[in-house]
Amino acid sequence: MADTLTTDISVTVGLLKSVRGRVIISGMGKSGHIAKKIAATMASTGTPAQFVHPAEASHGDLGMITEDDAIMLISNSGESRELSDIIEFSRRHRIPMIAITKNPDSTLASHADHVLTLPDAPEACAIGMAPTTSTTCSLALGDGIAVALMQVHGFDRDKFSVFHPGGSLGANLRAVRSVMHTGESLPVVAPNDNMSSVLLTMTSKGFGVAALVDGGKLVGAITDGDLRRNMKTLLDKRAEMVANPTPITVPEHLLIGEALSIMNERKVSSLFVVGVGQKLVGLIHIHDLIRAGVI
Template identity: 65%
Template sequence: MTPRVLTCDETLAEMARVLTVEAAALTRMAAEVGDAQLRAVEILEAMEGRVIVSGVGKSGHIGNKIAATLASTGTPAQFVHATEASHGDLGMVTPRDVCLVISNSGETSELADIVTYSRRFAIPLIAITRKAESTLATQADVVLLLPDAPEACGIGMAPTTSTTATLAMGDALAVALMKRRGFEREDFKVFHPGGKLGAQLILVDGLMHTGDALPLVAPDTPMSDALLTMTAKGFGLAGLVEGGRLTGIITDGDLRRNMGGLMARSAGEVATRGPKVIRRGEPSTV
């Protein structure tokens, strides 16, 4: 079969159609939020252990992301692959946990063992599925129904709309739990110490130097002494302090701009006044 080559306009139109179909499903989900979603949040908030997220195929990939989002926002969570659960990983699931099981059809055979295990040991089971009459839905304590919306792919079969809806439902649960627990920026940074995000969340306190480590001089300090202070402290600059307040700063640029007769001047004559400051307890990226 020879594939039909789409024109540029047709390609963009197809992409826009996919986004429109998926957005419509999310809008419908938002309108249908109700008692089931509230009950799911209450169960997750009250649990003493972790959210055990499980699924197979694309649902498994989405489940991994949901577990990661929950864990990073204050709700302990772990993804357990349904097939591995049947081969010993059920030992990771305890009566203190809550199972969040994902299946678009609700009839995924690989989920049978983890569902049965949750029922046997009275572990709360929350299902995310599109079929209210499915085996998974009838076994669950709470069912979070996905909209009966078409997949956005051209043949209507590849998981697209359904996986987007599942991911959005997971985000809704995680963010609602954040709000109910009062999870704030300061809590978030505890779980995100690395990378660019971690750098954005570091407080000034974690970077600043204090006390005798600081190169500080008074306005009437001769520049010969100010240079010795700058060299001894190793920061390549000096702070100008008057009455216990930072009122200026001397940098290498200030030294170059005042090279003529530098040694005959005082620190106050060379310093750049009114430096920008940031206070203890503020994010380092302010």
């Protein structure tokens, strides 16, 4: 398919980028299912798009299409009768129309402003008739256009997260600050605290760690492992004598998915969140990620 596409693909992307309204995508039968998916992908990646069923369009849904829109019609043969009213509506109101079809000499292609030609390849089924190869190519082409539009629109991860607040995708794209523990819930101890006091803090807060804080700055951390390594003389020591002076920390703007990767890589169950000057601002625990739906 890449070998058969013309320069119309870049012109098409430029046209869709400049559309003030939405990209209206339509197709009949299996092409309609592909059109729905392409519309959904575009809408979720920064290009306003909507699927309009061609049969419903003939019974009033043409009113969903405005002169600020662009229309993309998918038909393998280019002769789907159900598309005729949308085609006529597009021409009458001078709405830009893009055709995705295998037949460049079809009725659809002859009326379109831009034609994206699918390869003249056989369908994958035994009888060569069920839409398989053609729908796969249409979907790949639609996804390619959507991804190109993402690039020209400068659609980044922050914008992506706005449109995907639910599910594991949304959870991975939330910042650590949205789930971290702060204030009185933090297991904070001072460098000169005796270890009996540290043990009480670690037990009461329930994270299995303690943050060594001096003047608001995180200067160390005590974990269960540190307790075991100092077991023989533990109660005779002060917190600064047991603490690791270089704890693993993350910034509060870090994405939750990235925090999970760090936990997995470093084999830890919690991370301290710091701000400017290593100021302790929070703590994120593996259980927080589970509740957020990342795991």
